[in-house]
Amino acid sequence: MFYYSVKRVLMLIPVLLGMTLIVFAIIHAIPGNPALTILGTKASPEAVRQLNQSLGLDNPWYVQYFSYLKDILTGDLGTSIQTHSPIASEIWPHLAATIELSFVAMIIAIVVGINAGIISAWKQNSVFDYTAMILALIGVSMPVFWLGLLEQWGFSIELGWLPSIGRDDIRNGVDPITNLYLIDTLLRGRLDQFWMVIRHMILPSIALATIPTAIIARMTRSSMLEVLKSDYIRTAKAKGQRMVWIVYKYALKNAFIPILTVIGLQTGLLLGGAILTETIFGWPGVGLYIYNAIQYRDYPVIQSGILIIAFIFVMVNFIVDLLYGLIDPRIKYK
């Protein structure tokens, strides 16, 4: 297990390096003069020269790349063109918002997806199964941003049940400590605000959870079907154990590995989907941060935003891989 982990860490290095190289290219592969692209063609030569210098654009690319790497390693993510403040300090509240939203969406996806999948497999070909699978099919085919718009229209505009924008009410803003508002409101003992934060979270987290829920449900169903056909399940049935018990205890345990894989992969979908969801719901996460940067052509922010999200994705998959090793001892001998 130890060597497996070390090996896995070593495999991480080229991936992380390659990632930084691609992200680095975002600024440096722009044809023509990046400074002009960033500042617009009407920029004064003085401004262009300054930007060139501050970005180190006069040096050959590999020198620039290494200084970029050095910057990242020392926690320097560059400066936003729009706000002129360091991205590293700007990005944390956004990151916290994204993590909070993705985490809640993931919980929804796992709980709903796994249960729907289990029941579908258990009651194969029942009305429940058909309905669930049709919903799952539509779910995987749904553009997140369209679903989000429909939710806003239905539940905020028409019915007025839930807020459609932001993490909190503008006039009743949460006083951040960790920037994870669910935790902050509790720390401050503001249950009213806690409830407010939850109400803000419902629509975006459902939109974000839709595709992963659908995929996890389909995956769980097919691996459960396979396991339910196996001999030891038949044995357990023959011994007269209750079906609910068999399904949740024995079968789920063995269907867990493929499901874990999917959950690992879904993190990517969640983080990717976050940029669309956050745009629609004005959720001030990294996604919205990147979206605004796109509109403003704030390339350093686009760069760092993508880098941070990709880094989280890689780390989640790394942890999932380590979990495999823990759960299934066969894997490390692969």
Next chain:
Amino acid sequence: MPQTAQVHVETHAVKERSPFVNAIREFWKSYRKNKPALFGTSIILVFILLAIFANFIAPQGINDQNIGNKLQAPSAAHWFGTDDFGRDIFSRILFGARLSLRVGFLSVIGSIVVGTLLGILAGYFGKVLDVIISRLFDILLAFPSILLSIAIVAILGPSLNNALVAIAIVNVPVFGRLVRSRVLTVKEEEYVVAARSIGMGDMRIIFHHILPNSIAPIIVQGTLNIATAILDAAGLGFLGMGAEAPLPEWGKMLSDSREYIQNAPWTVLFPGLAIVLVVVGFNLIGDGLRDALDPRMKN
């Protein structure tokens, strides 16, 4: 080998039909029974026809503006209503089908060609090349797909064609890994060893023996990827990293009309519905192909 006797009896009875024709027959026999797949096929056929004949079907051109007629509710004259420029949404959706289908098909074809090439290089020739290519795939797969597309579009500049290229690049490792693993399997088949034993060169082995035996999973994955490619293209359009105004790209149409959702929900409803239908269609076909061509691929 009891099987031998059986085959022997059949030898004279069976017509000399190629396994290709046989495979298609077999495939059709099982595909025909798959109602969802047939449903998906018909959706896509309808959309393809609509896209081809958009010029004849559409009541208006894509950019026929009529401000006095803006944000009209669906009616006999405008089945899906009009948008904020008074353009007929139904017509724009028809022409949008061309864009989405084009992005879907072309980007997937691109990914398949490049992915297959890299997959063969990695799987057949192995060693250093395999390590390099596999690491490259790892790196590309380390990004959530839409973010990588955004990064690539940021490099290339926003346009529908660049979005297409970005989506194609993002999907290369999907096919690359698939082909690599197929090549590794087929390479060990005895008829490939036999091919080497008669003195056959690598290229001929790859094109005559390995590729034809890897096609089924590529087709299945390709169909499913058309669905995600269309979704991603719409997402990029929505974010302003894809199609530019006034192109009637469905994602772009959505983002342009989101502010009118309260007074004119049809401006948002129909483009989204079009996306969902096409994506459902390709997903159903993909699932059906998988069941018919290769039941083992189910996971």
Next chain:
Amino acid sequence: MSESLLHVENLKKYYPITGGKFGRVSETVRAVDGVSFSVREGETLGIVGESGCGKSTTGRMIMRLIEPTEGKIVFQNRDLMNLSKKEMRKARKDIQMIFQDPFASLNPRHTVEHIIEEPMIVHHIGDRKQRKARVEELLELVGLSSYHAKRYPHQFSGGQRQRIGIARALAVRPKVIIADEPVSALDVSVQSQVLNLLKDLQEKFHLTYIFIAHDLSVVRHISDRVGVMYLGKLVELSESEQLYDDPKHPYTKALLSSVPVPNPNVQTERMILQGDVPSPAHPPAGCSFHDRCPFAMDICSKERPHLKKLEDGRLVSCHLYD
């Protein structure tokens, strides 16, 4: 004794097992460990051994389908090991192979005609018309009919498919054919037909065979000489008659005693081996057969025996004959 056409010297194939700590080579499997023999023109050399003894690997190494770790393969006075990849491909025209599994070794998507024609295409022999004619000729030659040409492998029985494999091997008029257990996947009733076909073809075209089998009884009828392999090494090599009448190596004796005898009244001396074939990753020290050998002596576990020529010209690798 006619001259040797193919000569193999000290052929080795080691497979490193990576794994454990950081993919370091933790052990080595010695699939083939120093095999030498020569084949005379027009003869059949049988190679026999249990599965995993390295006989198929040896066969494939002669064609460099598996790259030998070490050794010499001299064919017509030329060391095949010195050939470039391209030259080696050309050289395969003279050495062809027949495979064990007549189904797996034929591409299910190609017609019989295509399968038999392909070697000729690869080696640029004849034009299209000549090749088609040759395919028909070959089909007749192996006992099939020209109307079979347009069919696909799945439309044939195992025996017929093996005939197709033989026709493919003959297509480029090779000098040597390596037959890798060509009949072991076939029904017993079909086996002798295919063996007889191989014999006829050998006479007709003056072919040289290396005939690999796991079963001494199959080899008996077709081989002029027989080599017995155990754990990657040749333990005995002699003329067929001698080997069957008076086996020298204890392992050969054991193998022979396990061949069923048609007459139940004949009392044979049964010799049943103890234990299993050891892993080629951890062969026993000394003679690799000593832990299963009923005649093992002290020296056997210490010193590795070498292949020695006995007075009657046969080669045996056993301390009993020191």
